[in-house]
Amino acid sequence: MNSDARISNTYLVDPHLLRTFVTVVRTGSFSAAARELGYTQAAVSQQIASLENDLKVTLLHRRPVGATEAGARLLDHASPILLRLQAARSEIARLAATPRLRLRAGASPLAAVHIADPLAEARRAHPRLDATVRVLPRAGIAAAVATGELDIGLVDGAAAPSDPLRLDVPVTAVAIGERPLVVPLPFTHPLASRSGLDLHDLADALWVDVPDVVVPMASLRRATGRRDGFRTPLTCEGGDPGLLAALLAAGHGLAVVPAGVALHPGLVEVPVREPRIVHRTELLHLRTPGPATATFIDALP
Missing domain, CATH: 1.10.10.10 (Winged helix-like DNA-binding domain superfamily/Winged helix DNA-binding domain)
Structure with a gap:
């Protein structure tokens, strides 16, 4: 050899x-x-x-x-x-x-559905990305973005069509989408066959409050110009749409929610016709986003 x-x-x-x-x-x-x-x-x-x-x-x-x-x-x-x-x-x-890129995203419960796809794009573009996702109450999202606790925030709320949400914090807000609002009613409810509802006529009804899932009672009062009304003898904390649907189907009260949220075989969704308000979702970020944040933003529809 x-x-x-x-x-x-x-x-x-x-x-x-x-x-x-x-x-x-x-x-x-x-x-x-x-x-x-x-x-x-x-x-x-x-x-x-x-x-x-x-x-x-x-x-x-x-x-x-x-x-x-x-x-x-x-x-x-x-x-x-x-x-x-x-x-x-x-x-x-x-x-x-090389420091690892970091993306801290937060969303209110009904806005969290918008996180998965843009986050996937950000992770593809930045393979070493460290990502954290938090589901927070609506009221906490804007403040967390403004203070730098979150890089990205997705928050939802009720507003007039094409109007921004009332945030009152120094962040950049971009509309993600709008959905119609409905009142899910039991099939046996006297108003279940209506083609639309005027919330002014329902202000004295009993309402169910599930924070961060239903439209807040303060928003309904503001939209209808009522200082009283929209009483909530039943409040359910935890933000569970399934529980809300069961409570509404059992006749515990009324709620205004985005279409498709409170699905239940015993409920029919009746659109809110008056006042003219919609469910709006906005993306919040600081003025100069980092590279992973910018990728996330670009991937949104």
């Missing part, structure tokens, strides 16, 4: 041994290589012997020091191998030194 075959058929090799071998050949001396590498001369000799033992071939003539034919072949391979190892080490070090 020739020297090339011996080298190519052997599992190579501790890179530290390769580096020592290359240094000995380049300096022409075991002692000079030892000084350059910070080893003792005995350690250099031991490393060369280990390498030769692994490869089952003599790599160096000792007096004078120089590469054998097999050593010359190994030298042709060793320098590119060591260069690639150094390149790999440098690239990994750069990755480790």
Whole structure:
């Protein structure tokens, strides 16, 4: 078997041994290589012997020091191998030194449906992205964005068509979409067959309040110009649309919700005709978004 075959058929090799071998050949001396590498001369000799033992071939003539034919072949391979190892080490070090991108997104319960697709796009565009998603009460979203606790906020509420939500915080708000509002009524309710409802006529009815799922009573009073009315003898905390639908179907009271939220086989959705209000969702962010935030924003419909 020739020297090339011996080298190519052997599992190579501790890179530290390769580096020592290359240094000995380049300096022409075991002692000079030892000084350059910070080893003792005995350690250099031991490393060369280990390498030769692994490869089952003599790599160096000792007096004078120089590469054998097999050593010359190994030298042709060793320098590119060591260069690639150094390149790999440098690239990994750069990755480790690069701060990971972070995206902290928050949404009110009914706005959270808009997070998944743009978040997926942001993670595809930024593979090292650290993402956190929080579902918060409506009232907390805008404040969390304004203070930097969140990078992105999605919040919903009731407003006149094409009017922005009333936020009163210094953030950038972008409309994501609008949906009609409905009153889900039991099939046996006297108003269930109506084609539309005027909330002014229902202000004295009993209402069910499920915060962050139904339109808040304060919004209904503001929209109808009523200072009283829209009483809520039943409040259910936790923001569960399924529970709300069951309560409405059982006749516990009324609620105004976006179409499709309170689905139940015992309910029929009757549209709100007056006053003219819709369910609106807005994206909130600070004025200068970071790269992951910008990708999220661009991916929204």
